[in-house]
Amino acid sequence: MKTTQSGGARTRAVVYLRISQDRAGAHLGVDRQREDCEALAARNGWDVVETYIDNDISAYSGKKRPGYRRMLADLDDGTATIVVAWHTDRLHRSPTELEEYIDLSERRGVNTHTCQAGPIDLSTPSGRMTARILGAVARHESEHKGERVARARRQKAIAGEWTGGIRPFGWGVPTGEKVSRADRKTGEEVQADVLDMNRVVPEEAEALRYWTDQILSGASVRSLVKWCADKGITTTRGNAITHQDLRDMLMRPRNAGIAVYRGEEVGRGKWEPIVDEAKFRAVCAVLKDPARRTTPGSQPKWLGSLLYRCGRGDCQHFVFATQSGGRRFPSYRCQTGHGGGRRAEVVDQYVEDTVVERLSRPDAHDLLEPAPDGVDVAGLQAEGERIRQRMRDLGGLFGSGGLELDAFTEGMETARGQLEGVTLQLVRAATRDPLAGLVGAPDVRAAWKGLGLERQRNVLRALVEVTLRTPRPGRMPDGGYFDYDAVVFDWKRRADR
Numbered sequence: 001m002k003t004t005q006s007g008g009a010r011t012r013a014v015v016y017l018r019i020s021q022d023r024a025g026a027h028l029g030v031d032r033q034r035e036d037c038e039a040l041a042a043r044n045g046w047d048v049v050e051t052y053i054d055n056d057i058s059a060y061s062g063k064k065r066p067g068y069r070r071m072l073a074d075l076d077d078g079t080a081t082i083v084v085a086w087h088t089d090r091l092h093r094s095p096t097e098l099e100e101y102i103d104l105s106e107r108r109g110v111n112t113h114t115c116q117a118g119p120i121d122l123s124t125p126s127g128r129m130t131a132r133i134l135g136a137v138a139r140h141e142s143e144h145k146g147e148r149v150a151r152a153r154r155q156k157a158i159a160g161e162w163t164g165g166i167r168p169f170g171w172g173v174p175t176g177e178k179v180s181r182a183d184r185k186t187g188e189e190v191q192a193d194v195l196d197m198n199r200v201v202p203e204e205a206e207a208l209r210y211w212t213d214q215i216l217s218g219a220s221v222r223s224l225v226k227w228c229a230d231k232g233i234t235t236t237r238g239n240a241i242t243h244q245d246l247r248d249m250l251m252r253p254r255n256a257g258i259a260v261y262r263g264e265e266v267g268r269g270k271w272e273p274i275v276d277e278a279k280f281r282a283v284c285a286v287l288k289d290p291a292r293r294t295t296p297g298s299q300p301k302w303l304g305s306l307l308y309r310c311g312r313g314d315c316q317h318f319v320f321a322t323q324s325g326g327r328r329f330p331s332y333r334c335q336t337g338h339g340g341g342r343r344a345e346v347v348d349q350y351v352e353d354t355v356v357e358r359l360s361r362p363d364a365h366d367l368l369e370p371a372p373d374g375v376d377v378a379g380l381q382a383e384g385e386r387i388r389q390r391m392r393d394l395g396g397l398f399g400s401g402g403l404e405l406d407a408f409t410e411g412m413e414t415a416r417g418q419l420e421g422v423t424l425q426l427v428r429a430a431t432r433d434p435l436a437g438l439v440g441a442p443d444v445r446a447a448w449k450g451l452g453l454e455r456q457r458n459v460l461r462a463l464v465e466v467t468l469r470t471p472r473p474g475r476m477p478d479g480g481y482f483d484y485d486a487v488v489f490d491w492k493r494r495a496d497r
Contacts, residue, residue: 015048017067
């Protein structure tokens with residue numbers, strides 16, 4: 001706000017306003033500060049030439065305060081010689097900021113007046129001491145408040161309650177109540193729904209379950225991101241779901257009803273779990289597997305690329321589809337480059353026909369991997385929780401000086417090894433056989449087509465190894481030129497096992 005100077009030479013003043021939290025976006029705290037500061041300036045006959053506002057920004061947090069920085073620059077340019085604030089803690093709670101402000105005040109002859117603490121004469125040792133004491137007190141209050149807030153959040157997390165933040169995908173059903181808040185883009189006050197964070201959003205919960213089952217069936221995160229885009233499913237902020245978004249959502253303990261505080265599991269939540277804990281642990285193990293490729297790159301476009309083996313002579317290299325050599329159609333060629341290729345489309349169709357036929361037989365159920373015997377999922381989960389608690393206890397003892405580094409390291413390594421074993425058992429219990437969606441399907445070919453290329457390749461990996469031997473030259477007995485006998489199937493699973 002600017003006012004026009006009138007009469008003779010009058011003292012020029014600026015007003016600085018700040019409020020740490022403005023949850024409703026109504027600016028009420030800033031407006032109250034403004035009234036008091038302008039009243040103080042009027043009583044002293046000062047002309048307020050500029051007002052600087054930092055709303056909903058904490059001085060203690062270390063975040064940039066654009067209004068404050070602009071005020072310092074203007075004071076350095078001689079805009080005013082008086083700064084009016086509601087209290088010294090509105091100006092700064094950082095010793096570094098205070099010393100910068102003191103230096104500027106001495107250099108430019110700036111005086112500071114506050115509505116609550118009175119004038120602060122930074123030109124004298126006693127005035128600077130007072131400012132520093134007030135600053136130390138304010139910082140102590142902020143630190144103490146931060147500790148109380150952190151302790152309250154931890155207690156809420158341990159109690160399984162929602163601790164705030166962005167609405168998690170899968171939860172947050174409107175209660176019918178409304179609350180005022182500031183629109184993130186416009187800053188205008190709007191009415192927002194009060195959400196029950198313990199209740200699931202059905203369509204989002206169904207998506208989370210689908211993603212979990214797909215990952216455990218061998219699907220990639222990339223394919224699920226595309227699925228989300230095709231279905232129009234977005235994040236809770238309305239943004240397109242990225243590869244990292246989907247990984248984060250899949251690996252979020254909340255999915256299994258597990259409460260977390262600062263990355264550490266602290267107990268069970270009060271909300272409805274969406275996925276079984278065994279499946280959640282299995283998904284985390286799958287996505288964290290170092291052998292799993294997570295970097296983007298070219299994806300196979302043909303069923304047998306780097307899955308079929310070359311059988312020319314003693315060669316055991318894999319083949320890949322290429323369109324080199326002036327060929328009209330992509331053909332499979334050995335990685336070593338020797339020999340001619342076979343048309344990829346024809347080979348893949350023959351492999352598909354063979355696999356579909358095998359999985360359509362009455363004894364196809366015998367090809368499924370037997371369910372793990374004697375896997376006590378509940379017992380494994382309890383054992384895993386005991387191990388994690390022991391790791392937390394070890395960390396607490398080491399942090400308090402009650403445990404030496406060697407003993408701490410040895411204990412943690414032992415616990416990690418035990419936890420890895422438990423996790424592997426849970427993965428074994430929860431991972432779905434790639435053949436499960438095909439065997440027993442009313443239409444095996446339709447089910448195969450519905451898998452998508454990546455899932456089809458997983459079925460091949462589990463079921464059969466295909467070798468492309470040297471084809472016979474000329475026309476085959478069926479009148480065609482494709483040598484079906486040169487495509488050899490070595491079944492990894494047999495019904496008579």
